[in-house]
Structure formats: C-alpha cells, structure tokens
Amino acid sequence: MLDHPIARIENLRVEFETRGGNVVGVEDVSFSINPGETVAVVGESGSGKSVSSLSLMRLVEFGGGKITGGHLLFDRVKGGELDIASADQDLMRTIRGNEIGMIFQEPMTALNPVFTVGRQLTEGLRVHKGMSKDQAYARALELLKQVRIPEPERRLKQFPHELSGGMRQRVVIAMALACEPRLLIADEPTTALDVTIQAEILALIDRLKRETGTAVMFITHDMAVVAQMADRVVVMYRGNKVEEGTVQEIFDSPKHDYTKALLAAVPKLGEMTGKAYPEPMRLLGVDADEVKPIVGSEDDLLVVKHLTTRFPVKGGFFRRTVANVHAVEDVSFTIKKGQTLSLVGESGCGKSSAGRSLLRLVEPKSGHIYLDGKDIMALDQGGLRKARLDMQMVFQDPFASLNPQMQLADQVAEPMWNYGTKKGADLQKAVERLFDRVELPRSFLRRFPHELSGGQRQRVAIARALALNPKLIVADEAVSALDVSVQAQVLNLMMELQADLGLSFLFISHDMAVVERVSHHVGVMYLGRIVEMGSRRAVFENPQHPYTQALMKAVPVADPARRKGEHELNFKPIPSPIHPVDYEPAMSEYRKVADDHIVLTTDSGY
Amino acid sequence: MLTYFFRRLLLSIPTLLFIALVIFLLLDLAPGDPTAQLPLTIPPEVREQIRQSLGLGEPLPIRFWKWLVQFFWIEPQVLIDSIFNTHFSAGDSRVLSWQTRSPVMDIVIQRMPQTLWVVGTAYLVAIVIALPIGIYSAYRQYSIFDNVGTFVSMVGFSVPPFFSGVLVIVIFAVNLGWLPSIYDTTHKVYDWETFMVQLRQMIMPVMVLALQITAQLSRFMRASMLDNLNQDYVRTARAKGLNERVVVLVHVLRNSMIPVVTVIALGVPQIFGGAIITEQVFKVNGIGQLLITAIQANDIPMVQTLTFIFAVLIVLFNLIADVLYGLLDPRIRYD
Amino acid sequence: ERGEDGQLNIIYWQAPSTLNPFLSGGTKEVESSSMIIEPLIRFNEKGEMVPMLIDEIPTVENGGVAEDLKSITYKLSEGVKWSDGSDFTASDAVFTWKYCTHPDSGCAQVSYFDGVEAVEAPDPMTVVVKFKEPKPFPYTAFVGSESPIIQEAQFKDCLGASAPECTDANFGPIGTGPFVVDEFKPNDVITLSANENYRDASKPAFASITFKGGGDAASAARSVLETGEFDYAWNLQLAPEVLDKMAAAGKGEVVVAFATSVERLHLNQTNPDSALGPDKRSVFMNGENKHPFLTDPMVGKALSMAIDRQLLVDIGYGRAGKVTCNVLPGPEAYASTANDDCMTQDIEGAKKLLDDAGWVPGGDGIRTKDGMRLSVLYQTSTNAVRQDAQALIKQWWSELGVETELRNIDASVFFGGDPSSPDTFQKFYADIEMYTNNFSGVDPEAYMANWRCSDIPTPKSQWQGANIQRFCDPAYDELVTEMSRTAELDKRADLAKQMNDMIMQSYSIIPLVYRGGQSAHANSLGGVLMNDWDSELWNIADWYRIK
C-alpha cells in the first residue's frame, strides 16, 4: 500500500442555494483515501455523505450545490495532484467514469430506462478509452462476467427493467468499473436491496477491490455493512466529520458521543441469544436502569388457518385471468395476546400480502381468520369495518402513509371520527394523550407531515393506529425506512406499548437483527409459504430449513471481527410466484422440531 | 403488442358506433333547416318538396341506418372501386351532401390537399421550432432564454388566431402588399416559380397556426425535459464522464420525447380537422371551412360524416399514441 | 375578340355549392350558373326584359301570347349551340320543364312552372308554354336566371330521385352561356373558360375566370378595392364608412342596383302571448285572438313615425339602401307615393298621436291604456346590421314611451321552416319582427297575393304561408283576385299600388329600407352593369379589360 493518498478531502464546505437562503450541505469535512483501501463514510440521513461524494465528482453543481470552501485533491494517473474543487467541467469529464467511478444508491432509477444495458455499459468505454463499438461490447461482456451476472450475453441486449434489482446493481457496478477507475465511490449501494442480494453485492465489491486494487469510498448508514467492508471509518454528523479511525477503533472504542449512540442503537444479530422474551434496547443516554423482558400472555388472540391470497394476472385478447400470483399460499399461524409474531423473508415473498389479508384490505382467496374468536372471513362489509376496530396497521413508509395535506391532530383523530368513539372535547383530549403516549410534543398537533422527520412521522402513524385501542397491530416494515438511531427509538416505543397495553403485533420485516430483537415468535416466509416457524429462540438458534439457514448466513453482523467471505454465499434466484389458473399447489406439511418449532417438509420452491 | 392493438381496435368499434349515434341525434335535434339559406322568394311548398327530396321525411332510425350502411358499406366499396377499377358500388347511393348534392367523401378528398398543406406544414414547422426551444428552455431553466421563450410561447398561446390572422393580413397584405390575402386553392406547383407562389400564400396562415402549436408543444417539451433532468439516471450518465451534449440530447431527450411524441400524435387529427378559424380568415377552403359552412347550411350528412371522421381519427390516434408510447418506452408492455 | 383579355378573377365570399340552380336555389348558385346556362329571357339593369336565346319577346301584340292568355310561344334564335357543339333545340326546354316538375326531384325553381299545363315543342325551334288558367303575366317559365334551360342530352338520366346522383352534370352543366366549366370545387372555387361555341363569335372578352369563394364580405371587398387581387366582389354588405375607406384606395369602385328588396317590420296582428298555448299563440282566428294593441293603426303609425329611416340607411346600408315607405318599392311603375310622409322622423308627432289615442305615459315612462302597457318583443335574425337597427329603433321607441325587448335568432333557425322550433319567423312568437323580403322578376302579382287571409300561417298549415303579420281584409283579397284577371300593365300597376297602400295604412307592415345589391369591381374591369333584377353576372359576356 502506497502511503500517498489517492484523494484527500480538505475542509470541504458545500452550500445549496434555496429559497429560504443558503443551506449548508457539508460544513467541514476532511479525510483521505489511500490506494487499495476501503473508507466507509457513515452517518444518518442528511448528514452530508452523498454531498461529499458528489463533490468529489463535481456533480453537486448539477443539483444546485456549490463548493464554497476547501480542497478536493485527487492524485491523477498522470499529471500529479489536481484540485477537483477548482477544476473545470471539461477536465472533470475526463476524470469522471474514467479515474473515478461511482455506484449509486437506487439501482432502479440509476439506469436510463430506454437504453439497453449494453449501450449504457459501452458508452463510457467509447468516450474514455476510444474503443470501437465491437471492442467496447467485448469489454462490456467481460465486465458483466466479472460481476457474475448470469447469462451476460443476453443481458447486454436487455433493458434495465428486465433485470432484477440485484442484477441492475451489478450492472451499475460494472459500469463504474468499466474504465478501471482508481477510486470507486459507492453511495449506499445495497440499501435498497434484500439481505441475500446485499450480501452478494458486498462480497462482489470486496472481491473487486482486492483484485484490482481500487480504492473504495463506501457510503452507508448501516453499521453492520461497515463492519463487513471497511478498513477505515469516517463518521459524519450534520455536515461535519465527528470521528475517524480504523474499523476496530470505531467499533471497539468509539470516542464521540454520536458514534457511541449510533453503535448502541444498532441491533446486532445474536445479541438476544439465550433470552426467551424480547426486551427493549439499551439506548445511550436513556436512563433505563432495568430493561424488563416482555412476557405477554399465552391466550390466543389471532388464529389464522390455511390463508391463501392470490392476485389475478390478466391477459390475452379478452383480458381474462390467465394466471395467478400466489402471494400467500396456505399460511397458518397464531398470535398470542401481548406477544409479537414476526414474519421475515425476502422481498416479494408475500409478507405484506399476508398482513393485509388479515384486515381484508386485500381479499384472501380462502382460509380462516379468527380474531378473539370472531370469524373475520365471514363478515360483511359493515361487520368488517367494526372488526377493524381491533386490528390496525402501521406501514413501512412514514412519508407515504400520512396524508400530506392533513394536520397531524386530524390524522390521529380520523379513526375516532370514523367510528364515532370519541367526540368534541373528549376527542381533543384523546388526541393530546396519544401524542404524549408516542412522545411527540403537543406543539406538533397543528403541524403537517412534511414538517416532521421520518421517525416522528412513524410515531404519528403509531398514534393513529393506537387511537381505536386495538388488540392487534400489523406493523408492515414499520421501521425499515428509518435511520438506525430512530429505528431503535421506534422499536423501543413499540415494545413499551406492548408491555403497557398488552398489544399484540404482527411484525413484518426483512431485517433479521430487528426481528430477533422484538419477537416472541418468528415465521420465515418463502414464496408465499411459511417455511419455518417457532419461538424466536428456536428459529434463530436452531434454524432447520435450508432457506432459514441461508438467510441467517447472509445477514451482516455489526462486528468487524465476524466478517463473512464470498464463498459462504450460495443463493438461488427466487422462482416466479406466478402460476397458471389451473395450477393447484400442494398443501403445506410441517415437521415438528420442538414444542413450538415447525419446519416445512413439502416443497417450498427453494 | 399486436393483441393489444387489435383488442383496442375492436373495443373502439362500439365506442365509435355510439359516437356516430350521438352525433346523429345531436344534429337531428339541432334547430335549423337545410332550406333556411334559400331566398325567401322560394315558396314554402317548394321548400317542403326539397326537404322531402333530401330524405328528411323518413323516420330517424331509418335515416341513421341508411347513413351507417352508406358510410361503412358503400363508401369503402367506392374506395376499392376507385383503386382497383372494380364495380362493387355501382348503383348504390352514397352519402350525399345536402348543399352540393354530391358525395360527401369526394368533397372531403378534394379538400384534403390544402388542409394538409397548410395545417400540416404549420404542424411540422411548429415541431421543428418548438422542440429545440423546449429543450433549451428546460436545460437553462429560469435563464433569460427560458423567460423570453416562455413569454413568447405564452403570447402565442394567448393571441387568438382571429386576432393575429386579421392583424397580419392588414400588415403584410394590405399595408405592405408583400403577401396575398387570399389563398388560391387551384394553384399547382410544378416549378420553382410556382413553388415560390405557393410559399408566399402559405406564409401567413402557416405562421399564425404554427405560432399556436409551437407555443403548446414547446411548453410540453420543456415540462417533459424538466421532469427528466432531475432523474437519477442523468446523474449516472454524467458520472460516466459523458459530454453534456450527449447527456442532454441523448439520455434526457430520448426519455423526454416519449410523452411529447404521444402529444404530437394526439394532435394529428387536428391536422385533418383543419383549422376552422385560420382557414376562414385566410380563405384556405379546407376541411375546417367545409365543416363550418356545412354547419351554417345545416348540411347534416356533411357535418355527420366530417365529425364522425374526426371522431374516428381521434380514437385512432389515441390508440396510435398509446402504441407509440409502448414502442418508445421499453418498460411498457401491452399484452 | 374572344379571349383577348385573359383572366378574370371574381370573388363570391359565399361560395356556390353546385352549378345546378334547380337543385339549390341559393343566389350564389343561381348567379354562378348564370355564366354557363341561360334562360330565354333575362332582365336588364332597369328590370326590362331582354331576349337571350330568342329574337323577339312574345307579346299579345306580336301574337306570341295567345289571346286567351293561356299560352305563350317562343321562337328560338338560329344557330344557338350548346358548349359541346350540339344544337340547342326546343326539346331541351321541354326536358327542362319535365326535369324541374318531376315530383321527386325537389326542384327549387318549380314555382316558375306554377300553372303551367305543358311545355311543348311543335318543332325544334319553337317552344310553347301552355297554362291551365289565363296568365296575364306569362313570363315565368324560362325567364330570368332562376329558370334557365339545361341540356337534355346531359341530364336525361337525371330525372326525379336520381337528380342528385348526376354529380358530373350538376357540377359541370353544358350550357349556351359565354363560359364553360373547367373545374368545379364545391364551396370553394370554379375555373371557367370561354365557350368556344358561344353564339357571338367576338365574346366573351375573357379567356378564363377564376371564381373564388370563402371568407367574409370585408375581405372580399379588400381584395378588390385595396389589394387588387380580384376584379369583382359580390354582395358587400358592409358598413358604409368601411366600404368608403376601402374605395378610397382607388383600385376599384362600388356599384349598387335596386330591385324589390325591402327591410321591413312586421307587426303581429294576433296575440303572441306565451300564456296562450300552442293552439292559440300567434294563431289567426278570424278576428278573435287579436293583438292587444298592434291591430290599432294609430299605434303602428306612431311606431313608424318615430323611426329615422335615413339614419338606418346611413349606418347600415350606405349606398345600398334607400328610405322607403312602401313594401312594394319597384319596378318604378308599381311604386306608390301615397305614404311618403314617413320619410322624415317625427317623434313629437308620434307622441301626440299616442296621447290622442289614449296611451298615456305611466310612472316608468311607458305608455299604458286600460292597464295595457306598450311593451313589445322585437325579434329578428342574428346579423350585425340588424342588431344595430334594433338598438336604434329601441332607443327611438323608448323616447316615445314604448318598452322594447330585443331578441335575435340564428338565421338558420329563424328562416328555417322547422315547425317544431318556436323561433321561426313564420311562427312569429313575438310582437314585431324584422327581415327583408322581395320577389323575383318584375311582376308583383304573386308577391302581393302573399297577404291574403288564406296565406296566414297556422298550426293547421304547418305554419306555412307568407302572410306573416296575419293581415286579413276581404277587400284586399278581392283586389288580389282582380289582379290575377287583369292583363293591361297600367291597370295591374294601379291595383298593386292600391294593395300596397292598404297594407301600409293598416300599419301591419312598416317598411324601413329599400335595399339593393352592392358589389365592387376593379377599375380595370369594364362593361359591368349592376343588376338586381337578374343575376349580377347577367352580361358577363360583355365584360372586358380596360387597357
């Protein structure tokens, strides 16, 4: 390793001109990246990670930003050091994509939808390397092989939307690597992806780095990913660098309060090993002397039997149903009063559909749902409306699940208006108390959702769900979109409510570490079926189904000492859940492993 | 895609039949009388005879049925006959105009050239002007160019053609005497000189029409460009080190054109529909003028046929726009 | 020399839709076809008959008209040829009669054959028109451009219901006139060229004509008077000052001619009260159901006196209008002078008249009598000049103490005969209505017969009938009968004047403006003799280019 850094950021300051005056995106950040090194930049949303990286590419200007201070020194192949902060755009164009490559967060939107993968891959090559069309295509093919995309020849001719998210992200990576850049900037390259795919992508970047010796600036807010990838870590907080150090230093002996708080908020897989019941997290600065486990009761609240939900796929000349999406297939489970059942699984496995089917927000095809003994499936619309008094939902996206045009108090009051459970001053008081309950200041009553942060919004959503005093809350990825620290707070809030009010949760998530933290019972879903279910302890400590085992392996652990290698990964692509109309899948049969631990024995598709 | 196309095509048949019926009922309900324009010296009994000879005595369903048969069965035969010199339609009565007592379709075909020339040229000119303006305005949003462009297109939007048309006639034809004020539909182009004559008589109507269309299209183009300029893939393209020109004119433009192309396709029926007011002002006796005179003369078969042809074109180009959308945007699949 | 003056450009802003005047009786069709097909007799600019395809006008004196007034015999000129070179014969005239009177043809000019028993061709050069009854004025069939002769050879398969299907013939009739059709684009443009077989070898002077349609009167006038793109523009109903201004450019001149058109007010003699219901509203019931006040001639007289007709002319018509106090203003021999005191406005006199008649102004200035308010609904067709006149008249009447509500109706509804529409002029669901009427040709017999009791429109007659104001006087009906039996022209004129005066003095019609045709031609165009009795293009064969 050369000790001459490839890029040095010195006292970077970036401002954005907005209507409300100048906004400082990055205030004062300095760090450097050495050849062959992976520097992870971590911090919460809005802390300036992306802005720093875009500044290095001089792309902030296109978003309305301006570098108003500091230097960005980049060591060019030829010609020594260049201060990117003052270089002109023509020069930058020869550096971008050539000497510095960049991978973006959203694989879904980072590719131009109307050009083929091949075209987009070869563009940079032809510009920077002056290759002919054929040469460029040959190189593109090579790149696709390098990032291990199956059937690379075919992919070249495909459009981005024809690829899965993971494959798209691989294409983006191939694109960034096309000209063998000396510095690779990866801005949250895996945030939008499933754990299994995340694991593969991380392994891929790691391997490429090792093979090519490229320096990597890795931006993320996920401490577990940092632990997996980084050599050194830069922690950012509200536009400033607050701490820098090697991974070990940061994880073992964080210095800055913020870093400490951040690390304390990260749920680590395996933390709960040996504990029977979930317990709230110990957050830094919160004076919780004792964390009480949440026991719940042993009475059944919700019993679901053989629930099946299918979505018709229309097609053909007469728009008839030609096939069905088997979203939920013969699913049975029970939730006990005051306890949490979690459903985990990869994207598209039917978790949300199962949750929505419970409230009949999507109409299940068959099966039985008993809530407190009441047969939900047998209800008419009026009865169903009443039954929903006892079941509420909290959704994944706090930005989307609140009406942007309604005051928060009204949104929380709305369920009570609808059912007429409270009126007038009573209602007013109830809303205030709900705000207190979810720890939102009463000054927020008259505010609008866009004035709140994500975590605050999720609290509003929870308050709304609580308004009708339900017995069961279906939390569909309720914390997935939140920053770790906020996520921890919301999780604690939920657990606290459970302890205090005896609520039951159906907790839907793809994050194994979070699930481990909150659940009494866990169901692992794959392709619409539950492949393994049991008490959390049983499933996490003794996974039986091969899919569960693979899933556990893929989850990155927020501990630099427990890194995983690429060789451990072995994922099959998920088969399609679409089947012709006359297809009748077999019933699920389970093997009892222990008292409350079952494993699917029939074919799951895995 | 093909199934989609044919399914939509099939579905549009009942829609069109219904439209035909509605237009027919509307026109039938409409007050007015084909003999109203005749001099008062023609006595009422004669008027009544004229009405009878126009077929007005027959009950409504029969008239509608007759029209349907004539339009959908006989007229296509006439078309085939004229192309292949066959004689399918011999002896069948066609859709006759009440004003001219001649087949409506013949007149429509006769009127097509001037309408296509003038309105079509205006449309092309407008596209050629509007797209670059829209692209550049969006790229330099809120720049002077954008502001001026916005202002000009807004003005183009706001000045009704019956105002601007008369204004340019007074300026260029009457005061300056540069251009003819009356369009000559009999003019034929066969050499450079006659071409120049044609050009001169087309300048004013094309200018007035193109101003309007340009205004609309450039606004559209600008909005569409703005939508796409903020997309992530643009940043990706820039991160590849592509030239700004390539980024904008290849990556962004290609995406922005998708909605614009469909808007352009949706505007095509207007070309065939002619521009009622502009044609009137410049005496370009095209389809638009045909429609308005037919309405004024209560020439129901003519109005019915013309409006129905527009309806068909609108439905058809709606479909074409959808198909185009699917062709241009690989994400969209109709199946 | 034929064809030596090259190209002639004519603009008719309302374009002809066909060249067969039998299928569409509009003025534009009649005038455009008059260049191509001809009648036996035309009227000149003074309203006198001019022989066209005959050498002499038949009269009782020269034996052409039978003593019993039941037939008229035309001797065709020698050597007249159709434009295709074939001979023009009497059988063509016979055919024309058959063509137009065929029951299924819907011929617009069929009234020219009213009372015709048969048209015969005893030999190829003789046409005999036989009448069922004695016809004191027999010059109807084949007289005037509305009754031309078409070629039998061309139209023989186009009789009756198949008439509209002969598009080629209707769009390009073969004629005896000075021009032949090269191309006809309906409602757009006609190109014509000189008829090689025209009977006068030195005519026409122009080799070709472009006959353009479309646009509006102002742009047509402009193209002749200001830009000089066209040589002749027709029907320039424009405000006088607009036309004067254009004429001031010096490129052309405006010409006018008068015939029989009178813009008039009809005063409803029956009660149009909407409360009456369809069986009584505006229905003449033999003196029952009278209008509450308009049947009183004093009211009508006062209304008439309050009007400044000269101003109406100045504002709306200019040269193309004259003040008139008669509903029958011409030909000159028929025009009465008995009513000429209406020419000057006399509001004070009118007020006095009403005062004397017991109509006294109420609190709001509106005159009342026996609880009846002098309040009228005054309707006309939608047309800028008419609305100006309405506004002026309303103001004068309000000075008089008459309340006026104005209404205007789209012309195609107002003049359209739809019996189900409440807005037609025949139904007359108003107190007063205004429009122009005239008669074609020079003989007013049929026109004056309009105001017989039997011609009153009623629901029973599907509201047909020309006695719009519902005037009914047995004495008048007798005069009508008398005229139909009188052959001497002086006597006929006297009768017509008498009838005119009777109507004028009943004040059921208030004439306003004697209207003429107004056209413009380029200074370089010679030979134009503006004519309102016949087609304006009646002598186009004589037009030439001034060099």
Next chain:
Amino acid sequence: MTEPNSPEDQTPATTPAAAVLAAPVPTAPPRSQWADVWSQFTHHKGAMAGAVVFILILAGVFLGPLLWQIDPSYIDIRARNQGPSLAHPFGTDQLGRDMMARMMAGGQVSVAVGVTAMLLALFLGSLVGVLAGYFRRIDGPLMRLTDLFLALPLLPLLLVMVMLFRDMLSKNFGPETGIFILMVVAIGITSWMPTARIVRGDVLALKEREFVLAARSIGTTPFKMILRHILPNVVSPIVVSATLGIANAIITESALSFLGLGFPPDFPTWGRLLFDAVDYMQQNPERVMLPGIAISLSVLSVNYLGDGLRDALDPRIRGR
C-alpha cells in the same frame, strides 16, 4: 399480564432519547403546504405579474363602471365612429356607443363566462376524474364517456343547446342571463375532459399510496376518503387546470363570437366587440386592438398565473 389500560391513560414512561440523537424539532410556526405554495408563488415573477395584471383587469372591468358611468348601450348618434378623445377615451362604435363602457361591460361577460365555465368544467372534470380513478368498476364507462366528448363537435352541440334550452332559460332567467348560462354550460361541458384525465391519473396514483390504504384500515368510508384524502391531494392539477380553463373559456367564447355563434351582436363581450370591429380595422384600429389586447392580456396573465401555480404546486420544484 393485567388487563391492558387504554393507551392514552398512560403517561410517557421514559424521558426522550439522547440529545445527540434527538431529531431536530421544527421551531417555526406550523405551515401548511399551502403556505409554502403561497410563498413559492410569490417568488415566481411571471406568476406575480400575471396575478397583478389579472387583478387589474378584474378591477377595471368590475369596478371601472362605478367611475365611468356611461351606459354601454346608450346610442349617441352624433358621436359615431370617433377615435379616442377625452369624452370617449377608447372612442365610440358605429352607433356612437362609448367603447370604454362597452369594453367594461364586455369584459364583465367575458371574464364571468371564463370563470364560470371553468368552474363548471372543473367540477365535471374532477367529478368524473375522481370517480373513474377511485371506483374501478365505473372507470371504463367513464373514460369512454370522456373519449366520446373529446370526439364531439362543439359547434353543432352549441346550436342544439341553444334550441333546446334557450326558451326555458330565457323564461326563467331573462334573455341575457339565459344565453349566458347557455354559453357557460356549452363551454363547460365541452372542456372538462382534459381535467378528468389528469385527475383520474393522479387519483390512480394516489390510490396506490399507503396513506389511502391506511385510511381504509382505520375505517374511512369511500365518500369521506374522497373528500378528506383524495381531493385535497389532487388539488394541484385541478388548480392548474383551473387557470388554463379560464384562458381556454375566454378564447372559446370569443372564437364562437367570431364565428357568429356566441353571444348575439347586441350583447357586448370582448369576442363580440373584436368580431364587430374587424371590419373597421383600418379606420379605427383601436377598436380591434382594444378587445384583442384585452383578450390576449387576460389569457396571458392567467396563463402566467397557472404557470406559477404549477411550479408552486410541484413539490420537486418548490424546494428550489
């Protein structure tokens, strides 16, 4: 576990999280989205200019007659066809009526037609759009209806409406109001389709948003759902259509007047005044220019207004 208490009876159990992690609490007074929109709007120069001009036009047209008290239909036959003068700042017409008074009277009608026709079109468009977007079952029929109206010719429709309803309307409302209602209805029901399409599109997208699902799960009935959740969120396209609708209606009215199908000649509107003045273009150019400019200026100002609103209502643009 004891019987759970009602959630709001509980007091917060723990103190807030560590200060470093606390999300920044907004300190500014609460602002609705509309306040943001307004402030953005006021920063759009074109929009503000448009608004000012349009308000000036409105004021001139509706308040002007209080200052300029000549009766627009008073005929002063001695003062015909005069050019601008002190007594008649805009000149007079061929009957000597004061053009300034007529412009004001005409403006009142034109603007009133514009606004009411727009409101009608907006109402119909939003209704059809929301219903079609929200209730899948009637989506197809409603969209076919929209196609149908798109393909219908305006002019014959107008004539039919005149015949069918004029008598009834003028009996009930008087002849002038009658024709006014007719024009408004005619323009309104032939121009709601674009709004319907846009609104439908937006509603379809909104339906997929989670807050609609959330509202459903808390028992909101479809009617309340539309009122509380759907409509407020499609207001921005509706508002933009509104401004374009005014402009469109003003132009349509004047075009109809120009074709001789709109208001009758004795009823001044800008379009009518323009149409009547075209013949006098060379003698009294101001007679053409004034209504022409009035129409263009109103349409222009309203268009700018709409442009500004569109920017202000678009959250992506509003940030800047």
